[in-house]
Amino acid sequence: MSIALRAAPSKKATVQSLMALLNRSCTCPAHGGMPHPPHSPSSLLKPQQHSSSRYQASTAAASNMEREYAFEMATSTMRFGVGVTQEVGMDLAQMKARRVMVLTDANLARLPVMATVVDSLRRNGVEHVVYDRTRAEPTDKSWADAIAFAKEHRPDVYLAVGGGSVMDTAKAANLYANYPDRDLLEFVNAPIGKGSVVDKTLSPLIAIPTTAGTGSETTGTAIFDYEPLHVKTGIASRMLRPTLGLIDPLNTRTMPRQVKIASGLDVLCHALESYTALPYHERVPRPRTPAERPAYQGSNPISDVWSLEALRTTVKYLKRSADDPDDMEANTQMCLAAAAAGVGFGNAGVHLCHGMSYPISGLNKSYKHPEYNVGHKIVPHGISVAVTAPAVFRYTAPACPDRHLKAAEIFGADITSSTSSSSAGHLLADQITHFLQELGVPDGLKALGYSADDIPALVKGTLPQHRVTKLAPLATGEQALTKIFEDAMVNY
CATH class of the missing domain: 3.40.50.1970 (Rossmann fold)
Known part of the structure; x- marks a missing residue:
């Protein structure tokens, strides 16, 4: 038996279809409007505002949409x-x-x-x-x-x-x-x-x-x-x-070193992306019913707790766990970090590192990561999300510099004299870059076999990833994605 698969469309038809969808307003049930409830909690609860979000310069159409006012926590x-x-x-x-x-x-x-x-x-x-x-x-x-x-x-x-x-x-x-x-x-x-x-x-x-x-x-x-x-x-x-x-x-305990590193970097990006995601109360339009509220809702006060704890633990224990398979304290802490990050991003969502990682893995030409005992080329998921992280957080910092500074501080940065939007992004990017270099992660997209000529295809592969890219704290179109991919070609 086999599941029914649709016949693969031609490349030209696929591109035309996707571009038509991208130019359309979203009509899925999770993005329908519903009346604003009386005495909305959004007027009482005032979560931390991002200083420059996609919605501050909203279009006339978006201004007529009701913003979200609630978030829901669910986990196994x-x-x-x-x-x-x-x-x-x-x-x-x-x-x-x-x-x-x-x-x-x-x-x-x-x-x-x-x-x-x-x-x-x-x-x-x-x-x-x-x-x-x-x-x-x-x-x-x-x-x-x-x-x-x-x-x-x-x-x-x-x-x-x-x-x-x-x-x-x-x-x-x-x-x-x-x-x-x-x-x-x-x-x-x-x-x-x-x-x-x-x-x-x-x-x-x-x-x-x-x-x-x-x-x-x-x-x-x-x-x-x-x-x-x-x-x-x-x-x-x-x-x-x-x-x-x-x-x-x-x-x-039996994980090869490279598998541990790639897995741990997924935890790292889960934590960073969920903590810096668009705040839940800025997501528009609001779903019609509670059942249609998406799993990825934007950063929220409860997910923040889990995400920050996962980030602290990963920064402290990932290298130890990778370097010594018998370090049970480090192994145990990384298991806790993965679960904590799962609770955080499972309710808040991820954004650009993950959205951009999907074409990085999918368009892989011949790269095969060491210590992966598989019979096919592979860019492990954790590697594909991590190589763009320095460039991503340089870009997103103006939306919520305080959160980027907080993350940089967890890596060990001195943030006492860093208060501007531009310094927040560069400070966090430098910390992430040093962390990746210490782990021996491939040096950017170039090390995975990509060149500047591949950027248009990488951008095209990212654009349909609405589920995650729309949670970025800044609007991210083709031009912005192109610049981020350019910046991620070489990290060190």
Whole structure:
């Protein structure tokens, strides 16, 4: 069995279609208007204002839209502790699971974590089938393979054992097995997909992360490479969130150094982007109903707490964790950082580093990152978000210089004499650059095989990423993206 995929359009037709969508006003349900409630909390709660946001120079049309006045916090149940992996069989037995689909990858299938999982399932009499074909940096084709497996075996519970690629594939398998007649693009974010609302409860999903990075065990987001357009995209819905995340620091000990670094850099950018995202109360237009409020809502007072803690922890412990696989304190703290960042960005959202990373990964010509034991070229997600970070935060600093200065201070910068918008961005960018250099991260886009000639294609691949780019604190069109990509060619 295989999931129905739309026939790939011609390159010219695809570009024309995307440009037409980009020039249209958004009409998705999450961006409909609704009457302003009496005594709106927005008039009472006064979150920190950005000094220069996209909406301060709003158009006449935007001025007639009602701004958001509320934010919502949602996350998975999390259980954290050394050794909690062995409890999963008990959890599934208590859930009265009839058949569990265990998703992992070919490498993890041979490692101790899977032996622990399978032993726990057997000891607790849990019937299960193992799918070990998950692809690192999944594609529409690899998702379709996992979805077909789920449809064939019809599990009533899903168990993901792996990093973000495994957890996101499990979310997709769960979603489309519960909507067996839907096209793959049905729920994919607009304008690449239809962006339809997931309107029913899915099967339970337990996630056991084996990396300290994506935070996918806490979020309703799933990302994949859509190969017809050579770009990453994804699905975002609270319905995709795992029922339970079992976070066990023992499972990260076997991560190669480069995998640890890439995973940790994803945590870093989750934290930085969610903290500097457009404030929730500046997002327009307001959704018609609470159910249509998007998962990515903009920076908010609760997400800020989680994001800042994740940033502090990552700055302190990532290099230690990467340098010494037996440093259990550092490994444990990075697992906590990944989960904390997941709660932060899972409700606030990310913006330009992630939006720009999708074409960086999708348009990769031949780059293959070291220590990734996969049979295909790969720019790991954490690397693709990090290489643009210095340029991104130089650009966004004028919108909220105080937040950029706060982030720079966490890296160790002296901010006592830095108060202007321009100095905030440069100060944070310098701190990020030094951090990346210390970790030995490739020196900008050029080191990944890109040149100035590739910038138009990279910009074109970023423009459709509305779900995240619209959360940037400054309006970001083609010209701004071009300049950021130019600045990110070389960092050191």
